[in-house]
Amino acid sequence: MSAAERVIVAVDAMGGDHAPEVVLQGVAEALAVDSELVVLLTGPHDVVTPFVASHQRIEAVVTTQVIEMGEHPANAVRSKNDSSIVVGCRLVKDGRAAAFFSAGSTGACMAAATLIMGRLSGVSRPAIATVIPASDRPCVLLDIGANADVKPENLVQFALMGRAYAQVLLERTEPSIGLLNIGEEPTKGSMLAQEAHSLMAANVPGFTGNVEGRDIPLGTVDVVVTDGFTGNVALKLLEGLSKTLLGQVKAAMTESALNTIAAAVLQPSLKRLKDRLDPDMYGGAPLLGVKGVCIIGHGSSSARAIRSGVLVSARVARAGLPAMIERSVAELQAEQGTLSPGVANV
Amino acid sequence: MSAAERVIVAVDAMGGDHAPEVVLQGVAEALAVDSELVVLLTGPHDVVTPFVASHQRIEAVVTTQVIEMGEHPANAVRSKNDSSIVVGCRLVKDGRAAAFFSAGSTGACMAAATLIMGRLSGVSRPAIATVIPASDRPCVLLDIGANADVKPENLVQFALMGRAYAQVLLERTEPSIGLLNIGEEPTKGSMLAQEAHSLMAANVPGFTGNVEGRDIPLGTVDVVVTDGFTGNVALKLLEGLSKTLLGQVKAAMTESALNTIAAAVLQPSLKRLKDRLDPDMYGGAPLLGVKGVCIIGHGSSSARAIRSGVLVSARVARAGLPAMIERSVAELQAEQGTLSPGVANV
Known part of the structure; x- marks a missing residue:
């Protein structure tokens, strides 16, 4: 269309x-x-x-x-x-x-x-996805809260759904897919993550293996797949930390009169940064x-x-x-x- | 002593x-x-x-x-x-x-x-703790990776261990303890979190209920308790995002010659902020x-x-x-x- x-x-x-x-x-x-x-x-x-x-x-x-x-x-x-x-x-x-x-x-x-x-x-289980705008290369994160407890096969479906969303929204033809885990090797992590890794490796086009928490803001892959518990914690942590950090930067910039003048010079550049990090740009979270x-x-x-x-x-x-x-x-x-x-x- | x-x-x-x-x-x-x-x-x-x-x-x-x-x-x-x-x-x-x-x-x-x-x-299960320095009021987070799969009773022990660590390291006499979850109500979250909530409410001194991802950088409670999978994802996300965001702020500050001059004025204040956020200050992660x-x-x-x-x-x-x-x-x-x-x- x-x-x-x-x-x-x-x-x-x-x-x-x-x-x-x-x-x-x-x-x-x-x-x-x-x-x-x-x-x-x-x-x-x-x-x-x-x-x-x-x-x-x-x-x-x-x-x-x-x-x-x-x-x-x-x-x-x-x-x-x-x-x-x-x-x-x-x-x-x-x-x-x-x-x-x-x-x-x-x-x-x-x-x-x-x-x-x-x-x-x-x-079998719809999931909620969102776009994480923190890096130069935004990525899709799902599930962010629809399913607190999942099975490995649910994560495979989340991957396919997130892949389709990244194709449409981020216009990535062949999105790369990562499984959120606590180590790069396939044998690392929870039992859920280990089983999901082998299922995803066999069934998900573009699956590149495990990614870690730091990969979400870096946008290492186009789609980060996880359960709704971990995904929700990660999303709220991202929102909270972005706000806290930018607030602290702002506070540092008004510590003195001279700082305030210097900050005024930087204002347009920092505003552009803030806009780029603004989740508003991606228009909400689809229930896939x-x-x-x-x-x-x-x-x-x-x-x-x-x-x-x-x-x-x-x-x-x-x-x-x-x-x-x-x-x-x-x-x-x-x-x-x-x-x-x-x-x-x- | x-x-x-x-x-x-x-x-x-x-x-x-x-x-x-x-x-x-x-x-x-x-x-x-x-x-x-x-x-x-x-x-x-x-x-x-x-x-x-x-x-x-x-x-x-x-x-x-x-x-x-x-x-x-x-x-x-x-x-x-x-x-x-x-x-x-x-x-x-x-x-x-x-x-x-x-x-x-x-x-x-x-x-x-x-x-x-x-x-x-x-x-029954040792856990690794760390201090999250992102807010004005740092908090202890555990487990950050020793136990990818845990039972509710493990989380109760993590809470007691984290409590003792906060007493010693952060000098908080009666630390407040939160369970990392995806909603404030006791009935929210995974089965693990729901069971842990009722066990902790009955057994952990200073337990204040569920906290969410955003509470970690805010330091809403003195100790945030979670499994080693979620805790490790959260920690690496914090580290990655802090680095990404401060890097982006720095890039914005050198976008023009005028920006660079203004940034030089702000340098001491921002350096103090960076030092405050530096995990080096808390000297590593104890195996409790x-x-x-x-x-x-x-x-x-x-x-x-x-x-x-x-x-x-x-x-x-x-x-x-x-x-x-x-x-x-x-x-x-x-x-x-x-x-x-x-x-x-x-």
């Missing part, structure tokens, strides 16, 4: 700490950038109707409920059938939208997408392995992050990411001879 | 990428700082003998073998009975030294200390849970890191860290009513 193809993205107007204002602003910016983007905006009447009236290529889908950040994800999804998240996922399920974007509760988006859109044929595109933005998303998230949703939908994933999982299963009937004719 | 008490530390002259030169320099500096420190220097005749002749409070223990960084740890320890690492651990075992310090192979030091010194009564003090320096240790490692070894030995750990593990077992005969009279 070409980038100019018309695509419909459902957007949760109520997602994130600064909703609905920043969501509406981000959506308006995305519509202005992508002239073939159509948005279905889910949310309360008083939020979505006036906004839709004043913009083009956007429709209101009025909902009466909102899932709050603190609610139990699965319970909230089951009980709030007319919430902006549940309705957004249903629009994808019903074929009215190609993608759903929300900066709301990660747990609720994950539960809604899995329950409503359903899993792709052959995928469900039948449809579901991208979850950070709760603290700015309008720029929302814009980016909506544009990435459109791009990933146009590229047909779910079909790419389903195909690669089916190919693997065909090779392994464990082909299930439902996958046979893909 | 007072800080002025005489203490004997065995030091591996051959440990680290820049051995023996930086080791000898670091030892000389440590001897100059601590007037009650005595060093037993293990290594080849031509390295240790001339150095000992020109310094005070130091004895040569000539060894004929060296364990290289790439060797299989357990095999090397078994086959190289007269190596600087094995002999150093034996000096502690035999009561000739109170501590052993090496910047050599972590695996070999761990294997030698465990095999030769032996485990403390009641400790063995009968004796064993501290392992980074392979890339500078003379300053060696000095710091030798001084910390002396300090930890004077504080009687192994006895503190044995006592707290015995107290826990007494409370749990699973007291083994060997621990009964401690």
Whole structure:
């Protein structure tokens, strides 16, 4: 599909700490950038109707409920059938939208997408991926929290899903894939990592072996595969340390009046650095392995992050990411001879 | 014991990428700082003998073998009975030294200390700890790699060992202890983390609940407890990201001639920041849970890191860290009513 193809993205107007204002602003910016983007905006009447009236290529889908950040994800999804998240996922399920974007509760988006859109044929555990922007060469990290406990075969599927995402988002034709471990040799690490290493070596195109924690910010490989426990710890550590370190650099720069003047000179260069490290650029974290595109933005998303998230949703939908994933999982299963009937004719 | 008490530390002259030169320099500096420190220097005749002749409070223990960084740890320890690492651990075992310090192979030091010194009564799995210097309030992180797969009860012991280390090294009387997890609620995370949470809540003094990846650089708690897989990934990620980020800040500062001038003004402040973040300050990573003090320096240790490692070894030995750990593990077992005969009279 070409980038100019018309695509419909459902957007949760109520997602994130600064909703609905920043969501509406981000959506308006995305519509202005992508002239073939159509948005279905889910949310309360008083939020979505006036906004839709004043913009083009956007429709209101009025909902009466909102899932709050603190609610139990699965319970909230089951009980709030007319919430902006549940309705957004249903629009994808019903074929009215190609993608759903929300900066709301990660747990609720994950539960809604899995329950409503359903899993792709052959995928046993959907996983959440993100792009780590710390180096000159960003990489995809997954799973970042959907599955705290996994089996080696889950990691193989995560690798295939992350590979497809890196192909689409980072435009790497043959992405290199690494398994996050605590040593380079295949025999290093936990039992999970050791078993996953041998499975991945046999089944994952582009698998280059183990990588270590330091390789994530370096971008040594295009895709770093791990369980959702380690991945979540790593992601939050990256976010926390980037913030702490840049804060300390900033504090050092204002230690004296002379420092403050010197810092003003450096300001534009440091701003560019900060922008390059800004996760907002990559527009949120996709839940890979469900039948449809579901991208979850950070709760603290700015309008720029929302814009980016909506544009990435459109791009990933146009590229047909779910079909790419389903195909690669089916190919693997065909090779392994464990082909299930439902996958046979893909 | 007072800080002025005489203490004997065995030091591996051959440990680290820049051995023996930086080791000898670091030892000389440590001897100059601590007037009650005595060093037993293990290594080849031509390295240790001339150095000992020109310094005070130091004895040569000539060894004929060296364990290289790439060797299989357990095999090397078994086959190289007269190596600087094995002999150093034996000096502690035999009561000739109170501590052993090496910047050599972590695996070999761990294997030698465990095999030769032996485990403390009641400790089922020794663990490696380190101090994370990223925040204004440094914290202890363990395990950073000794145990890739652990049980919940191991994490409880890690907590007690890390607690004792924080008391000695960070001088926190009642350290706060957090379990590294992927959510704050007790029901979040992997099965391991959930079970460990309830065990720790019942048995670990100062346990404050779950902490997340971002809490490590923030120093939210004094001790962060995790398995050796997650801990090693986190540590290497911290090291890698700190290096990457500071490198990027430096690059931004030399983007133009004007930037370079401004950066020169800021240089002293940024140098102080870099020093504060330097892990060298905390002198290496102790293997906690063995009968004796064993501290392992980074392979890339500078003379300053060696000095710091030798001084910390002396300090930890004077504080009687192994006895503190044995006592707290015995107290826990007494409370749990699973007291083994060997621990009964401690």
